[in-house]
Amino acid sequence: MSDARVGLVIEDDQDIRELVRTVLSQAGFDVSVASSGAEGVLVAKNLNPDVITLDLGLPDIDGFEVSRQIREFSDAYIVMLTARTEELDTLIGLESGADDYLTKPFRPRELRARIAAMMRRPRSVADPDAIPADAASDAGAAHPERGNYSHNGLELSYSSRTVVVDGKEMNLTRTEFELLHALLEAGRTVRTKSDLVRRLRDEDYDVGSYISEADERSVEVHMGNLRKKLGDSPQKPRWLQTVRGVGYRLAPGEH
Numbered sequence: 001m002s003d004a005r006v007g008l009v010i011e012d013d014q015d016i017r018e019l020v021r022t023v024l025s026q027a028g029f030d031v032s033v034a035s036s037g038a039e040g041v042l043v044a045k046n047l048n049p050d051v052i053t054l055d056l057g058l059p060d061i062d063g064f065e066v067s068r069q070i071r072e073f074s075d076a077y078i079v080m081l082t083a084r085t086e087e088l089d090t091l092i093g094l095e096s097g098a099d100d101y102l103t104k105p106f107r108p109r110e111l112r113a114r115i116a117a118m119m120r121r122p123r124s125v126a127d128p129d130a131i132p133a134d135a136a137s138d139a140g141a142a143h144p145e146r147g148n149y150s151h152n153g154l155e156l157s158y159s160s161r162t163v164v165v166d167g168k169e170m171n172l173t174r175t176e177f178e179l180l181h182a183l184l185e186a187g188r189t190v191r192t193k194s195d196l197v198r199r200l201r202d203e204d205y206d207v208g209s210y211i212s213e214a215d216e217r218s219v220e221v222h223m224g225n226l227r228k229k230l231g232d233s234p235q236k237p238r239w240l241q242t243v244r245g246v247g248y249r250l251a252p253g254e255h
Helices: 014-026 037-047 063-071 087-095 108-119 133-139 174-186 193-200 213-230
Strands: 005-010 029-034 051-055 077-082 100-103 148-151 154-157 162-165 240-243 247-250
Touching (some): 005 014, 014 108, 037 063, 063 077, 077 108, 087 213, 154 174, 174 247, 193 213, 193 247
Parallel strands (some): 005 029, 005 051, 077 100
Antiparallel strands (some): 148 154, 154 162
16 A cells, blocks of 8 residues: 555646646655546545645636635645736635645746645644654654643644634644644744744744745735634734734733
8 A cells, every 4th residue: 555645736737737747746646637626626535635736727617616615625735826916816715725826837846845845744633642753753743842732712732633712623724723833832922924934834943945925925814714713803812913014923811
């Protein structure tokens, strides 16, 4: 039985589909492809892929709707590939459940780097005691210092990848989970948008990698999505406090 990770390419342009398939294959994925949105949703349901690249301009269902449908049953990382450059399209894409996006034409090396960063983060629910020590540093699941957090009625367990608010379990994407965990971990210390971009790339320190305005804007959108799911108010935050012009921090504890 193969231990290879599974990738899915949903793209109607044959040349781009083959390019992305090659990039994922070289990165060690078993790759399946789909040329339409409906086919992509069906394949995603059957294969449970780790990563999905999703063309925005599909011939039948647009990529936004495909992403929404896939999010109903899958926690796969979704990277949207779009020829559109309008900010609104990017925001809608992220709001529909995508984790990241690239604008066509893109460099294959950049796509591979983005996916590699995603895959360094844990994917599934796991018992940390069941993870071999030698696999821990490799899998990204293995941050032994990352445990359980409780704040203002919200409880997060890093090992089981669960978030419970007032007794109700939340359905967060992995990107939203990582952002929430980063704020809980930092407490009242402000995390800048650049800090959070690096966190999503699994860079513990500033290693000099380039962070664009679009990268920081994507963090804003993911934080907005997270707020909506938690039912948190920007004006009277219970958990996520915006520090204008800087970033975010955990709201004060309730007394």
